[in-house]
Amino acid sequence: MSPRLNDRVLTLVLSGAAIVSGGLVLLVFLFLAKQSLPAIVSVGISRLFFDSHWHPTATNPQFGVWPMIAGSCLVTIGAIGWALPVGLGTAVAIEFYSFKYVMGFLTRFIELLGGVPSVVFGFWGLVSLVPAISYFHPPGQSLIAGILVLGLMVAPTVALTSLTAIRSVPSEYRRGAVALGVGRVRFICSIVVPTAARGIAGGALLAAARAIGETMAVLMVCGNIPQIPKNLFEPIRTVTANIALEMGDDTVFHRSVLFLTGLVLMLVVMIILGIVEPFRKRVAYE
DSSP states (O other), rough: OOOHHHHHHHHHHHHHHHHHHOOOOOOOOHHHHHHHHHHHHHHHHHHHHHOOOOOOESSEEEEHHHHHHHHHHHHHHHHHHHHHHHHHHHHHHHHSOHHHOOOOHHHHHHHHHHHHHHHHHHHHHHIHHOOOOOOOOOOOHHHHHHHHHHHHHHHHHHHHHHHHHHSSSSSHHHHHEEEEEEOOHHHHHIIIIHHTHHHHHHHHHHHHHHTTTHHHHHHHSBBBOOOOOOOTSSSSSHHHHHHHHHHOOHHHHHHHHHHHHHHHHHHHHHHHHHHHHHHHHHHHHO
């Protein structure tokens, strides 16, 4: 088989894989949209997204999904808010401040931490973190517990992707900085981090995608009360936890609302991608 024919075959195979992947995403979107129609038609968009009460089994049911959407957004933003500097700091420490034999050990340890199942993090948070928070501010199962557990879960993703991005910075930059007498801190802050910003942003995006779609950990530590929290110590319920808790209900409208929340979650991820992608492109060309 000639090299040109090999290239054509590989192009067809990769194009087919891309079409199948895109088609699966489209099918999932259409399925969620179809299952959501009864809720949209019967309940109405305004009651679904502007009502802050969730009482699906009451005599006069209320299907306000806004508390769950707010809970998912708050816990994700909070988790990324502390996981990003911790993960980036860990990557910088491994690359520039650790010995070679320590560097390998720390990298393997972070990879191991990133592979721990989410239910293990949730169980640790339930038996250790929640009682500690409850000691200072009951009830313990709260927004801050979810932020801390999710941040710990996604910090390895941020650290590993940031480490890869930092190591992709051309070695000529380091030699040039040494020749100019640039200090290590100045070199890291002014050259390495800006040059690796695209990869760091990609790591933060992957971490946010994992955090906003997490179920078991937040189910165990956040308290599962559908409300908009007034402070970090109040319980919340996320979209994913709400689906997991109530998917067994047989009411048509109730199930349809749950499918609608899944559709909203998918749209939120698409919006995040839409916001981050132009930033990544802009950084790439600077």
